[in-house]
Amino acid sequence: MDESQIPLPVILAELLRIQRWAGGDSVSAERIFGLMHGIESVIGQENESFGISEETQRKVEDLLEDVDNDKQSTDGMAIKDRLRRDGVDETDAARIMELCRLQSRFGTAIDKVVNGKGSTFSYLDRSRSPEQDWFGSLHYMELVDCTDGARNKMYAVFAPTVPRVGEIVSPQKGSTMKVVGVDHVVIDQGRQQGLSRHYLVPHVLLEATDDDES
Secondary structure (H helix, E strand, C coil): CCHHHCCHHHHHHHHHHHHHHCCCCCCCHHHHHHHHCCEHHHHCCCCCCCCECHHHHHHHHHHHHHHHCCCCCCCHHHHHHHHHHHCCCHHHHHHHHHHHHHCCCCHHHHHHHHCCCCCCCHHHCHHHCCCCCCCCCCEEEEEEECCCCCCEEEEEEEECCCCCCCCEECCCCCCCEEEEEEEEEEEEECCCCCCCEEEEEEEEEEEECCCCCC
């Protein structure tokens, strides 16, 4: 697609994604997702829809409601037949299910469809769903007290940047502390969910200091 033909909602979605990452005003993941994929109910009636109509969304949500009420089989072929009969593309159905998850709707029904025998939506496993709302470009790190020579973990925190050696950290309780070093520790997360990933976590090493020390 030529850049001049990119729909305005997609451009807005990209701008909101940057704003969201940078920690500006809160922007919901569902709004960005809906704009990016042209979901009519998110774009609004006053804008021209270029993607998924409200009618298509309603049909997918009706299917999920029937699953919730045990009126629709979650067998892969049964779901495919239902979508084909309703004239709904499977890709559009997947995007509507992702949107519903971001809106905290039909979670149980979607899990049943995803995990149904012969499901073509297994890639929508919850562990791979889009991230929910976050606070911006924050880094996870752990504060470690090294005052007495041993390393004692204090807090797991989020911060815009990793403190540098010599900077002062002031806990809510206790003496101010000076950063004396930063270690990076490799941790393994997600093994129980079947999606093991390794992360490099900064350990900020602190020592207690006199309150009047600059």
